[in-house]
Amino acid sequence: MNAYSKITACIVAALALTSCNTGSDKEQELSYTYQFELSSNDFSETGKWTYTDDTSVQNLSFPPFLRLSHRVIHDETLYWDGFVPVSGRETGDFAGDWDNHLWSSAAGGGALTSTNYLLAKWDPTESPVNVPELPVLAMGNAVMGATQSLYICNSNYVYHVMTSPEFNLQPTDYLNLIVKSVDENGNINAINTIELAKDGKVLKDWHMVTFEQVFGGGLYIQMEASREFGTGVGQIPPYFCLDNYSVFYKY
Numbered sequence: 001m002n003a004y005s006k007i008t009a010c011i012v013a014a015l016a017l018t019s020c021n022t023g024s025d026k027e028q029e030l031s032y033t034y035q036f037e038l039s040s041n042d043f044s045e046t047g048k049w050t051y052t053d054d055t056s057v058q059n060l061s062f063p064p065f066l067r068l069s070h071r072v073i074h075d076e077t078l079y080w081d082g083f084v085p086v087s088g089r090e091t092g093d094f095a096g097d098w099d100n101h102l103w104s105s106a107a108g109g110g111a112l113t114s115t116n117y118l119l120a121k122w123d124p125t126e127s128p129v130n131v132p133e134l135p136v137l138a139m140g141n142a143v144m145g146a147t148q149s150l151y152i153c154n155s156n157y158v159y160h161v162m163t164s165p166e167f168n169l170q171p172t173d174y175l176n177l178i179v180k181s182v183d184e185n186g187n188i189n190a191i192n193t194i195e196l197a198k199d200g201k202v203l204k205d206w207h208m209v210t211f212e213q214v215f216g217g218g219l220y221i222q223m224e225a226s227r228e229f230g231t232g233v234g235q236i237p238p239y240f241c242l243d244n245y246s247v248f249y250k251y
Helices: 003-012 156-162
Strands: 029-034 060-062 066-068 070-074 078-086 117-121 138-153 175-182 188-198 207-210 216-225 239-250
Touching: 060 078, 156 239, 188 207
Parallel strands: none
Antiparallel strands: 029 239, 060 066, 066 138, 070 078, 078 117, 117 239, 138 207, 138 216, 138 239, 175 188, 175 216
8 A cells, every 4th residue: 555545544534533654664744734725616605515414425534634524414403513614704693594694704704815714513412521432523634743723713603693682791701612632542632722702702803823732633622601502592502613724744
């Protein structure tokens, strides 16, 4: 099996959050920033990815080494969670019709010059205590990598919900992302907290977050908040946006 084939095989297993060796005798290094750009034909007018609800799509791959979790579930209704690429530019309040207008960041597009970016949806039933067997929001690297930085923004949906009169935002309310890096054995080796809402303010613009250089197989993200997650009055929908994910690889 050549080096390329071995890398491909590693990507298939990436969501176990383990790393693989390509078999090369000489260690290689690569700094890479994922911008998640796709064809404009892959999105609706509101920025929804065409394959968001396609049950045949399980997980997303972005060359050279990144694999993202995505799943579509048929229960009483069809729903998805994990990551999806989006291209939305809408910044209005679509109260009463958010199902058709989920696909934008609060900033009205991607970070910096990005046309596309990621919308993430977490499952609040996932335990924050132990490392999940298959994390809902997993970013797996096929080779050893260290996250250098990424850009975070609230989704337009969450921003308008939390700033609405019905929500009645208080200075004690908060919304955080908990980013957990894992080593090649799947053990947590670093935890970072990113604030999306704090002190009566809700993040509306893209925010760059930098990380200490800790190598591992990838990371997964969970959320915590001062209120329950959900779509009811006074609850917080478990969404956020991510862009320009920079990783330093050794393989």
